[in-house]
Amino acid sequence: METALHLLPDCPGLTLNSPYFDASQQEVHLHIEINDIGSPCPRCQINSRALHSHYVRQVKDLPWGEWTVHLSITAHKYRCRMPDCPQQVFCQRLPIMVAPWARRTLRLAEGQRQLGLALGGAAGARLAVKQRTSVSRSTLLRLVRSVPCPIFTTPRVLDIDDWAMRKRQRYGTILVDLETRRPVALLADRKATTLHVWLEAHPGVEIVTRDRYKAFADGVSGGAPQAQQVLDRFHLMQNLTGALEKVFGQSRMALETVLVPEGATPLPVAPLLAVHDLSCNPVMPLTAALLVPPGLPTISSKTRRQRRIERYEQIKAWHAQGWTIRVGRSARSLVSLGLIAAASVGRSRPMRFQNSRAEPGNLTLTKRI
Structure with a gap:
């Protein structure tokens, strides 16, 4: 009993009663009671000891090897005695162990969140089954979205480009700090007003690299007029290549005349x-x-x-x-x-007509008619 209690999350004031091991399903069911009497109200934060009732929370914890662990926590409900508090009845909380209304412990949720960050939804759900922490891909993605965005300083050198939410259908804007080579923000569209608002909310950008998209130029000019705008090498080379291909394609006959010496036999274009x-x-x-x-x-x-x-x-x-x-x-x-x-155009061989499987039946029907 004491050994099993040490394997639970570090939360004082708990009593472990009657563990049950289901060998057929490889599951461990632990019944836990909270020893503390009284709990602070989540609204007014005033401690109350007026017992209202009790209830049992079903919570899933980290597995013990190949065994899945289920916790049945007997908690209490209390009445708030403050007359001006809108919370009349509230449940006893275990903030160190499990979040309110959660069906998994905090440490299990953190492990699944890291799994989603590393592998994503579908792949993470498949690995979770092998680790005895079954979870759906939608839950993994929801846990990933709950991670707060990291706090960053306004980049001095900012790169602006577009990214496809759905190729040829919907595009957004990605902002990258070129000094740290890390993404800074993802904007929902490629409009100049959206970029303008973001740059005004994050002053301090000195250099902006972008392509030749007009909306980006207008957004930077309005949101960060002091920033120096630079066209990056990739888009310059891409635009130069497209322009040269168009010019050479329009003047292909003239180029062939110049490149082929007088009196020489022209090379075949392709053995088509x-x-x-x-x-x-x-x-x-x-x-x-x-x-x-x-x-x-x-x-x-x-x-x-x-x-x-x-x-x-x-x-x-x-x-x-x-x-x-x-x-x-x-x-x-x-x-x-x-x-x-x-x-x-002649036929290389005569066409072959194959009889269908219904041909014998058709002959019989023809005779009857």
Whole structure:
């Protein structure tokens, strides 16, 4: 009995009565009584000894090895004798052992909270089953949310960026202290007013790094006008890369003309399309001169149509000479792209029609009709 009492949370004034061990479920049931008479009112903090009734609280504690521990705590209810106190009846509290209205001890709740912080909801719930402290993932996440936010000083160098609550649907703003490389705050949206309010509530920011999003620029200008705004290297390189790709894509033909020496044979763009003769089996890859480079918004529709017609006539002439088309896609896709005529598409093998399982029954029904 004394050994079991030492395994309980350190709370004086408790009496352990009749422990029960359930070997089939590997559970330990401990009945505990509170020896102290009287308790302070939670509203007016005046101690009262006017007994009203008693009740039994069912609380779960840390396991003893492979055994789950259940505590049945017999507590008392008291009447508050202060006439102006709104609390007429209150329950006896054990602030060192268990929180009010809680179904688990403080030390068990702290262990589950650390489990949720380390692994999250679903993974933490699976590990909790192995540790004999079964808990749902929703409870783990609720315990994680109950952790108070750490107190931080206003960063001198602040980085502002967006983060996705749901990709392409909902975005927020993340603020990071670049000197400590730790997140400072998460804002619910990317509006300039939200950032403006946060910067006004936390004065002292000297340098702000951000991307080229206009709302961030407006928020920093309004909330911290004294701060120096800096565009970070990542977004500068990203914007430069996008701009260069767009310019090079629009001037691809000019670049090919400059890069390919005069008189040299242009390299094939990709071995996507080739023709071959069945007799001698030579391979003739289509070069860049026969393929329209994709994504050229500066080329007019008339020029693209003329090139498509020339390409179609060239392939049609090869087909008339007995050449066949070898391509990484079906012949009907070439028809849809306009590369070959629909009349020149033949079936490589006849279509096979398989009889269904209901065919014998259909014949019988036909005879009866």
